[in-house]
Amino acid sequence: MKKSAKVIVTAAVLAGATVVGSAAATAATGTVSGNGGNRIGVVAGDGNASVKEGGLSATWVLQSGNVKQLVLSGDRIGVLEDNGDAWVKEGGLSASWVLESDHVKQIALAGNRIGVVKGNGVAWVKEGGLSASWVQESSDVDALELSGNRIGVVQGDGEAYVKEGGLSAGWVNQAGDVKEIKLAGNRIGVVKGDGSAFVKEGSLSAGWVYQAGSVIQLELSGNRIGVLKDSGGAFVKEGGLSATWVDEAGDVIQIALSGNRIGVVKDSGTAAVKEGGLSAGWVNQSARVTELAFS
Numbered sequence: 001m002k003k004s005a006k007v008i009v010t011a012a013v014l015a016g017a018t019v020v021g022s023a024a025a026t027a028a029t030g031t032v033s034g035n036g037g038n039r040i041g042v043v044a045g046d047g048n049a050s051v052k053e054g055g056l057s058a059t060w061v062l063q064s065g066n067v068k069q070l071v072l073s074g075d076r077i078g079v080l081e082d083n084g085d086a087w088v089k090e091g092g093l094s095a096s097w098v099l100e101s102d103h104v105k106q107i108a109l110a111g112n113r114i115g116v117v118k119g120n121g122v123a124w125v126k127e128g129g130l131s132a133s134w135v136q137e138s139s140d141v142d143a144l145e146l147s148g149n150r151i152g153v154v155q156g157d158g159e160a161y162v163k164e165g166g167l168s169a170g171w172v173n174q175a176g177d178v179k180e181i182k183l184a185g186n187r188i189g190v191v192k193g194d195g196s197a198f199v200k201e202g203s204l205s206a207g208w209v210y211q212a213g214s215v216i217q218l219e220l221s222g223n224r225i226g227v228l229k230d231s232g233g234a235f236v237k238e239g240g241l242s243a244t245w246v247d248e249a250g251d252v253i254q255i256a257l258s259g260n261r262i263g264v265v266k267d268s269g270t271a272a273v274k275e276g277g278l279s280a281g282w283v284n285q286s287a288r289v290t291e292l293a294f295s
Contacts, residue, residue, distance in 0.1 A: 035222075078109050221259060271292045
């Protein structure tokens with residue numbers, strides 16, 4: 001991030017956390033799907049992160065360099081830099097950045113909540129303004145997910161937990177042998193170690209419904225569910241948990257959902273987005289893309 005070109009406001013860094021391991025470790029699988037917002041973000045192969053707002057043909061605005069993870073939620077944008085620094089801005093695309101934490105391996109945003117997983121596996125979440133105080137949520141965390149008043153984690157042993165309500169609410173175990181967890185509204189989704197994807201709807205103790213096998217990425221947004229298969233096929237369903245899958249694209253390395261938008265990154269590095277029905281036409285967005293994110 002070229003800080004000389006930006007007005008930087010520094011928030012209080014996490015207190016009392018001992019950092020273990022490299023601050024520049026590879027980012028954990030993070031949230032790329034949104035909640036029906038009109039922002040699209042990409043990280044290019046050179047580490048530059050850009051965001052556009054509005055229609056699919058809107059103009060890109062460069063946000064930062066040296067980025068390994070980009071997250072969008074509402075009017076907030078978060079980036080995780082190669083050096084482990086996590087920054088968030090709020091408001092317009094040209095708003096000032098606030099340093100949230102260092103030694104971070106994953107960042108997450110949802111509404112007025114910000115979450116980070118530190119290099120030592122400790123997950124922290126804050127609620128409110130960008131300078132709000134951090135609350136420690138869990139340790140030994142591989143992945144963190146936020147949605148509304150829910151927080152989800154996957155721990156190092158593959159156990160997935162979700163809490164609902166305040167930041168100090170109790171955890172409820174959801175499943176074991178989990179490698180990915182996703183949250184959206186009252187839905188929770190997991191991908192198990194064998195590639196099986198399951199989604200539940202309703203309370204934290206609702207029953208799981210099998211969705212698909214050979215899954216390497218699962219995404220949720222509203223009443224849509226998307227999966228990326230290990231074959232490179234991207235599929236989306238709309239409606240109930242037992243709705244029919246629609247084949248969206250092949251040769252895909254990443255999928256993202258938000259409202260009536262579906263996005264993919266192809267193995268060529270081209271990012272494309274469609275808007276409307278599941279059979280709408282694709283609109284190319286950018287080339288040489290390593291990550292696509294929606295608000």
